[in-house]
Amino acid sequence: MRSVPQSVVEPASAQPEARRASDAVIAQPRRLMTYRAKEAAWAYLFLTPFFIGLVAFIVGPVVAAFAISFTSWDLLSPPVWIGLDNYREMAADSLFWTALGNTVYFTAVSVPLGLILALGLATLMNNKLPGIDLLRAIYFFPVTASIVAVSLLWAWMYTPNFGIINYMLSQVGLPAPSWLVDPKTAMPSIIIMSVWRGLGFNIVVFLAGLQSIPRDLHEAAQLDGAGEWNRFRKITLPLLTPTIFFATVMGLITSFQVFEQTYIMTQGGPGNATLTIVYDIFQNGFTFLRMGYASAMSFVLFAILFVITVIQVRLQTRWVHYA
Amino acid sequence: MHSAQTQRLTRHALIYLVLIAGAAVMIMPFLWMISTSFKDMGEVRAWPPTWLPQHLDLSNYHDIWQQYPMLLFLWNGFVIASLTTLGTLISCSLAGFALAQLNFPGRSLLFLVVLSTLLLPYQVRMVPIFIEMSKLGWIDSFKPLIVPAFFGSAYGIFLMRQFFLGIPKELKEAAILDGATPFGVFWNIFLPLSKPALTALGIVAFVTSWNDLLAPMIFISTFEKMPIALALSFFKGQGEALWPWLMAASVISMLPLVVAYLAAQRWFIEGMTFTGLKQ
Amino acid sequence: MTPVATEKLLHRPLDRRGLIKGSAAAAGALATARIRPARAQSPVTLRVAVYQEPARIDVQKAYIDAFQKAYPNIKIALESADFSTYYTKLNTNLAANRAPDVFMMSGAYFYSGAMRNTFKDLGPYVKQANIDLSKYFTETENSMYQGKLLAVPEELDILALAYNKDLFDEAGVAYPHGGWTWEDILDAATKLTRKTSDGRQTYGIYAVNNVQEMWGNLVKENGGSFLTPDKKQSAINTPEAIEAVQFAVDLIYKHKVSPTAQGVSSLPGYIESGGSPFITGLVAMKIQGQYELGVLLKQNKFKWDVVTMPKRKIQGGLAWTQAWVMWDKTQQPDAAWQFIEYMLSEAGNKVIGDTPNKGQCPPMKSVAYAPPYVAPPPDNMKAFLDGYEYRQSFEFHPAWLEYQAAYGKALDPVFAGDTSVPDGLNAAAAAANDILKRYQDFKP
Structure with missing residues (x-):
């Protein structure tokens, strides 16, 4: 998943916009830095509920299901590791x-x-x-x-x-x-x-x-x-x-x-x-x-x-x- | 001028023709369902089939209303679906806005992560989720059905992201330059513009929750806590007497949604004009 | 039959709900008098899970109410669902270690649970309560595992041949009786397959790809079996089994006395009757389980009755039980046992036997063989119980659902007329042997 290049999922047309935003503030490099950091911080804040939900309700069950896929498990007794069988x-x-x-x-x-x-x-x-x-x-x-x-x-x-x-x-x-x-x-x-x-x-x-x-x-x-x-x-x-x-x-x-x-x-x-x-x-x-x-x-x-x-x-x- | 008007009339007539023909196909099974819900078993089996019940017999409705706490089932469904919808709207509009309009490291990757959460069928996540909910002590309560919605659903986040991507970035940039915070931009500018999308998401979230079967089936055990969709599955077993009952119960379960849709639609349409937006 | 019961039976069609309440109350009072819960316990809540077809929900209500009256200190939290939902939910609950205290168990899942120590050993309880299990319809394959008693019967499920008297009368054919062979059935079916004077197409019998209500019985009565005696291999492609299934398929394509699967769903009223070809009134004979009686007794379009299963090389017919089990990790074994004990008691059995819905056969023989359960309707109700003597095993196994699903899938094209019987059964055996490979260590 890490190998997916940024541009793959970035809509092409979004890029000029991003550049324009930087143009606007290019005269003040320090404000640019702070603004960028600030916007990212806001973004993560907006996404906090999703992150919590991801960890609480999705990652756990998915990881568990993935681990289970390498076992023989009948739900009633503990799973037995069987590798790729x-x-x-x-x-x-x-x-x-x-x-x-x-x-x-x-x-x-x-x-x-x-x-x-x-x-x-x-x-x-x-x-x-x-x-x-x-x-x-x-x-x-x-x-x-x-x-x-x-x-x-x-x-x-x-x-x-x-x-x-x-x-x-x-x-x-x-x-x-x-x-x-x-x-x-x-x-x-x-x-x-x-x-x-x-x-x-x-x-x-x-x-x-x-x-x-x-x-x-x-x-x-x-x-x-x-x-x-x-x-x-x-x-x-x-x-x-x-x-x-x-x-x-x-x-x-x-x-x-x-x-x-x-x-x-x-x-x-x-x-x-x-x-x-x-x-x-x-x-x-x-x-x-x-x-x-x-x-x-x-x-x-x-x-x-x-x-x-x-x-x-x-x-x-x-x-x-x-x- | 005259020909333009004729042209417009023809156009409208064509639209009506297509839509009405389609609507006839769409509604046919329901007319059949509604008509069956008023029939007794003898007439249900009649051949050739009758579209209009010979006598308007309300006894199927009366019987299920008497034997099952239908009002309670409806109320349970309503509580679960409306809270789920509320949670979905809040969490998904926030996350969708961030993914569409804000720049931050890992944005594209995160979008893929959002989509990935949909790719594993619920049927295999079900047991781990159940174990988790049981550790939280949430079994046989509405919580496992409602709480996850407040943390966002991939469907909703994706929908809102697509929608927010359709709004020109200049709007945000101008406001930011005027000193607004991203939350201010979201709250004062983007949210008011997104009525159609929010309504669409609200409708979809409500209806999905209302009709969900698998999750209530494993999480809810007590009869009095069952939402209407789960209660409906009582009528699906064998036994001919249950057939008109199932149809009557289905009509009862559908009605609130149809009414709610008609109400939401009004809002939906009013929100449609982007008059404030001149390019 | 007590006079009270007789009177109530006569009133059955008029006031069903009232009757259930009445008999439940009576039985409850009886139970209080007889069992008399010894010490005043602090109230406990007992989770009890059952699968119930909607057609039998009244029976379930009756016995829970009766139990509540007899044991006011034990509050039953009932969890009920239809058969397939029930096991999805039960298995999920078991995986999360929060199963109900007492739950119903079908033979289809019994060994799966038994092998994994899911059920408490009921042997000591039964012994202490001095219960003689020979007085019940107890099947080893849904109660015993490696010498331990893990389940007690909840009901008997048993088959008989139902026939439509009106169709026999119209065609001038003599009614079947318990001594009929499958050849006699074929003869009658040939005469019963016809166009009636008012233009209805009727069929003699319904031969369907259904192990339980069709070909499984023929295989068994022909001396065949589903698995080899050691339970390690499929036996579905032996000559006995092939001959039996061939007979069933011939009813459709050679003798044309049965509709095809496609044809049966085309019978008017088929789906509305809950998928029961017999209830459409156009199929003269059909193997039916007592579990369908709740539905059959409600239909009033035609007169019908039942006789014991026809014989082939031997007399037979599949029979099996549903059972009660106690969860191995229950925190309330005493209350759980009190519930199970009540369900085994005469009082508990009478609640079941007295309900006009005869879909549930009480597990205690003396109650099942006595009126009102064994009395009409249908006129020859006792045919179901007469068949018990000839009952044949369903050959439950931890992989039962899986190997039976493989048989069913392999036989679909055979019953559709696209594949020969030997080819289909060889494929079925191969698929089942693949599944059974994983269970070579299984010892009942």
Whole structure:
């Protein structure tokens, strides 16, 4: 982690600003020093709660989980050190690879789909039109419902011959898939339900981003005769990139950890068609009492996500626009 | 002028068309849920399905209200979620501001550390956290669910950082040159500007806490301390009589959030104009 | 049956809640009279954890209330959750060294806990209280570990064949009886699989990839087993097991008298019935556990009854127990034992036996075999208990959940018709042997 160069995570556009700040005070070198030290001191003060939380609630459990990954631990008796055995076993565990593949499948489809839909809808909703409040609220509904209820509700609607979904499809003469019971359509069914459920969160976040874009920029461009699409592409999209970056990073992290939907709707089945990594971890840790193995799997997941996140953070300098 | 107006009307009509079509898909499962919550078992099983219950039967609501302390469950959920939200807003706006606007050694590294805290699934941190909370004597209380929020969540810090990065640095620099402290800048300038982001974060934090299942499940044991989301899982077992109950209980659990969202939205929209900001 | 109980039984459908309260109070009074807690203790709080399906929550309420009346000095802090949540929580609590004083234990987890000294030896207590365990449904594989008594029965779980009388009548087929073989079942199922005059598609039976309520029973009745006798290897690919599973799969694809897994979830009312094909009223026969009675007795769409399990080479059917254990490190062993002792007492058993929800079979034989528990409904309720004589072991093992999960996964494609039975069972055995490698030292 130390080898990550400073510039990797520093937004490029932030640098000129920093330089300008120093320009302003360059005439008084002593004040510069004091000011810099002061600002850093303030920053650490602002971050104090996070540091305390980090040490109290995160570092401890993470270090513990890391240590556990080198042991055989059944939760009931003291852990036994077994070195790298868990990691070796994992490499040969076909179930783990299946779970990884399924998780990648879920993420690769649900994240882009969810983001594009949320971005498009949020843009449309960012208009002052009568009744738009209610429409916004409706898109937010799925987020407000308990995941247990929503998962059971969808399982019910997905029922092949007599579910409401296939009933409606049949009314308009479309073919009726078997949804959750067919290994081929089980994962797509989970994806549809997950996108439906998660959309509201991303819409709220995108709306917040859209609403912080200064109005006058749009007005000025409009006066210059820029069309709607051009304004979206040249003004809205660039100014929204920090939010899009946020939603992408978070989307990948949370989708890689998908759990509840498969836990409630399919228990990883049929066969292993919807077995995801975190479900596999949960099952090993709490059902099979193999917490050491479950921890080892988590750190492989951690490593994968870390690489993905660092790449995203590194690539943001190319496309994310900061003020 | 006339054609411009026609164009605007067409545009609005198109927006409505898309949004309403989408909203129909979004709301369909809920209409189904609400409709089921008023049905008796016989009608639940009817084929072809009926969208409107044949008679408005409130007995499912009445029954669960009688058999379970629903009000208490809602109150527990409310206490946990609102305190969690408060903690998240305070800690995340402070940390997000520091990461976005202040210069200090180790800033980029720290940002990665913040993100890293999200990368390990809760399911494996759960046991160490539980052991820690049990050493603190916090099991079967709201504390393990609320206190960590006051120390920041990576999601919230990241969101606020992204948002604060979108505000021009000149604002801060000008104020600093005028003699303001970084806290003064944060409090007097940045916080008022961040209403949309704070509202968004508040909504997300509240809803996430309200619907969280795994943490209350392991930390709360006493029936009377259960938040509504955990209580809902009682209805998920087998047994056909429970199906309309689950739907009714879900409607009860959703309603406060929908109302709160509508209220927050107003604030959200009012905060949207950056009129004070002329570039 | 006491006159009071008879009267209450008749009133069952009318006033369920009142009945529970009434019988609990009666039993509580009885308990006070009989057991009479000797010395006035200072009040203690006892943490008791149970898993309860919502359909059986009334039983649990009844016995806790009754215990509270009998022992006002022991305050029960009840922690209840559904089966899977329960073990997640219990295991987390055990890891943090703060487990409940008394908790329910399924055979699925018994050996895991027993091997790790999680449970207190109840032998001395049972001896001192002069309790004769042969009067209870006690299964070694959920009570004894290396010669020690670590758990006592909480309930018996046992299977019978449920059948839909209406469907039999409509098709003009004679009702099954306890002497039926699986071939008789197949004959009847063939006639029961049809389109009814009003256009419903009905099925004779439901063959599903479920060890407990389907193929596990066939394997056992065919002389097969899940593991080798020394518990070190899988036995799921022996000829006996292959033949048995083939019979189950043939019900779906060769004889077409059972819906597929896909087909069953397409039955109208399937999910709303809590995933019970039998309750949809479109499946004429289905193996059911007594634990489902709470739900089955509530349905009133069709007439139904039960008979003992059909036989193959031998008569059989899986049976197992749920048990009570005391946490090894409890600070209140006396109070904990008083609770367990009460649950073993006749009074405690009667509270369970008297509840109209028959989902929980009282562990004391004399109470289970007596009315009201053994009396109708369903008419032939005693079929469940008759089957006890032929019961077969679930072959619990510290890796039971894991090897059974491996069997289940390997059989999914077999029951979906994509893989042959021998191929599927060979894969199942290979996966299970991989798991069992880690348990070669296990001695029950």
